[in-house]
Amino acid sequence: MSYHALARKYRPATFDAMVGQEHVTRTLRAALRRDKLAHAYLFSGPRGCGKTTVARLLAKALNCTGGVKDEPCGACEACAAVAAGSSLDVLEIDAASHTGVDNVRELRDMAQYTPSPGASRVFIIDEVHMLSKGAFNALLKILEEPPARVFFFFATTEPAKIPRTILSRCQRFDFRLLTRDELSARLTAIAAEEGVRLEPGALRLVVAQAEGSMRDALSILDQVLAASPERIDEQAVVDLFGLVGSEVAIELNEAVMARDAGRALRLADRVAAGGQSLDDFARGLVDNFRNLLLLRIDPALAAGISLPEDQIEILRRQAGHFAPQDLLALLDRASRGFERIHRSGQPRVLLEALLVELVLLESRVVLSDLVRRLEALTGQPLSGGDGGPGADRRAATGRPASAAKPPVAKPTSARAAPHADAAPEPPAARDHGASRVRDASTAAAATTVDGWTAFVETLLGRQPGLGACIMEGIPAEEDGRIALSFPVEKQFQLQLIQKDLPRLQELARELLGRDIVLNLVSGAEAARREHREELRRHVAPTEHETLQRACGGDATLDHLVRRLDAEVVPAADRDAWHTAPDRDGTAPREG
Template sequence: MSYHALARKYRPATFDAMVGQEHVTRTLRAALRRDKLAHAYLFSGPRGCGKTTVARLLAKALNCTGGVKDEPCGACEACAAVAAGSSLDVLEIDAASHTGVDNVRELRDMAQYTPSPGASRVFIIDEVHMLSKGAFNALLKILEEPPARVFFFFATTEPVKIPRTILSRCQRFDFRLLTRDELSARLTSIAAAEGVQLEPGALRLIVAQAEGSMRDALSILDQVLAASPERIDEQAVVDLFGLVRSEVAIELNEAVMARDPGRALRLADRVAAGGQSLDDFAHSLVDNFRHLLLLRIDPSLAAGISLPEDQIEILRRQAAHFAPQDLLALLDRASRGFERIHRSGQPRVLLEALLVELVLLESRVVLSDLVRRLEALTGSPLTGGGGPPAGRATGATKPAAAATPPVARAAPRDASAAGNPPAPRQHGASQVRDAAVSAAATTVDGWTAFVETLLGRQPALGSCIMEGIPAEEDGRIALSFPVEKQFQLQLIQKDLPRLQELARELLGRDIVLNLVSGAEADRRERREELRRAVAPTEHEALQRACGGDATLENLVRRLDAEVVPEADRDGWHTAPDRGGAAKRED
């Protein structure tokens, strides 16, 4: 059985019957009424939300001999021919399967023919971004001088792949995903028309699974109907489709917020039992934390998230429970985990390890709650001031952090060392130090102080800035980001005016942002890494010791605790003579 019965049967026959996309249809109907339709339109947006439906309705309305100008009658010969796909004046092309130049030459030849008297010739090209370069060139020639009464309606899920020359000749409309309410209302009325009992739990799952696509929603309903023709309950949907992706994301976030690794592992178990790809699941984790981060940093960034508005609202509420730094860390772990899982022959094991890691990382959220509570108790902010509280002994944290890769675990200062800070522990060989010190000399004056001030005033912006590598360039500061830090660069660009203001105030210069790649990035990165390793600022040292967790840092300062690298903690007990080695450095 084919699963497109409902989509065909209930395809909207009029603009009035369309669900959603009113922002598009309102404008197009106004143009139809005034007979002012442009020659070429581009409909972009996710799949299954009405792009070709609107194109077909326009084709009918343009050729309809009955009814009103801005709504096809659906009954005349012309309307029937378009609906049946037999109209000589309306040609529908799926570019995904016709990408050669010949088809477009053919199309160009056909465009030269005059349409039937009183009619319009309409070309609907679906997935237009799939056309070859040659095909686009041929198309461009037609669009440069379109014959009278010839119209093009292009649909695409990937507008960025369309040449600018074509884009500039189209009026563009962006279709949006449908909300849960819109999908629910439509499914409810279709179920009623079909005489089937659709239980609320089942409806909720189908709608969630469809993720804003009407076509998917109807296809899912088709399949469930085939399995249970009279009454559809929640279990029927779960049996067919397993867990719903968006529900999985929400449940995972709950597990992370509750610091419950068991809950996350049970979730993985259910995903696997449902026959879903673990690779996809791991990738959905990356998407999920990216969504949370965007929403946490700036709610207006929701525009970049391809999910229905009500789904975004749930994520927005969840995002509020996380600090941006935590989400950056979660995103970072999730994407590295995905890379490993993607390549691995043992995806299940790695996925479980990743989930536990993500959930345990969450202790930062608790720390940030703790910080908030401390702030409430003491009535003073822990993040203000831009630097460590006065009187903090600097010697205790800096050398410890410059040592082996640290773990983000705060250990209370050793009781035996109270009032008598432990000797600095250094691991670096002195020749490395010399090399790094000379490398460090070439970095920008005052940069680290600037970053520290920024971290104090705007932690999220500051932590992004830290990913860039500064250099003097024509009296300005060029801040370079390797390609894999593109995301941080984008976040900074949103705050650029504020950043420039601070840069002028504190450094007396402007900052230029660069995206660099390959050898250049490596070279800069290595130089900067070397400097951070051997000559870190106090802030960098503490930050490294805290694994980049600003909340933990604040807490460490506040409690006057010390971060002890795990490797050192072992070493402390087994090799007490290390302190002696460190003393030689001084």
């Protein structure tokens, strides 16, 4: 049985009977009333939302017995002929199957014929973007000098593929998808006419499945009717079609928002049970995250989403719960997952893995955004100072922001407890040097000698052995030279350096512009460890230290990042979002 029975039976016979697209029909009817229709119109928009229907109504209105009117009578011989596809004056071409230039030559020849008296010759070309280049050229010739009473109505789902020369000769109307309300109202009316009970749950699913296309909605209703002719309930629709793409997307987004992998997997179950292609499902995921991303970046980008307005509204709300970076990451994973699923013989397994991956994907937050959001929530500045008192009490008590001494020193500090005793005790060598040594151990900066860290780094690169030994010494400025003090415990390293002293001096002069003097000091072990740690943090930082550096040394921020179990990623990743307008206004809601 053909599934287009309803679509044919309930095809609107008048402009008044059309659902939606009033912005198009209003203008066209006004032109019909004045008999001032242009020679060529382009109707663009998604499939099944009334483009060819409008074209046929225009053909009837132009040829209706008794002259052009803004509403065809639908009953006269001419109207009936157009409806039956037997009118000699109305030619309908499906460019998807007639792309050759020959057809257009034919068409051009036909256009030369005068239409029947009082009638207009109408060409309706569906999917016009499919015409060949030669066909477009032939068409262009006609459009350049259109014969009297010849009209072209082009329909397309892809206006971008139409040559500009053609576009510039057409009046263009963009058709939109129908809203759920529009579809629901029409389906309810048709079901009543057919004497079928269409239950609300079933109606909702049919409408969702149709995704804004009236033709699809009627085709689905046809199929469900064939299966259960008297009463259509929700289960009947699910049995036939499984779950619907947009419903699935909305549900999946909820699962991701709730970080509920079980929910996502149950969804995959239901999709698979409905016999839907997993390939399509995965493709749907990509579209979904793209849609969310567009909506998240700029609500105005909704124009690029081919979904009915009310569905976009739901997605827009959901998008608000994600950070753009997260959506980008989700989109990235989904498209890579789709590629794999598409090529795989085991799509089910891969799809499940993908769903879990999507749900569990770590959240990525631009740190400055996070801080700004938290500050907005608490009304207190978070970063800088001693850590806002009320801003994050746990952070403040856990680790006072002012105590910038990083906990990395912990492993040594347990044993370095005597450091407090050792440091004040003047080393045997010289008081001046000793105080310098103390400075080096307590200063937040790596060293008191400018460029020392870079020097050690270079040395480690060029002569790793020498560099490692140098790291054990504590540098200090002294009479235009650099005094490098080694505690007695590191005498061995000192001796090794002495063997290579000429080379070291050479490098010191090159990189620091000064000589190095080597000293042996006693009681400076703790200070040496501190200094060495400080150096290591710069030369070979641990992951945690890198994180700290990323947080700009802000202890509160660092604490926050770790509490959230977050990962700090390079700032370059987020640059793409700097163009996002007014991100403050659309910041994800917290809590």
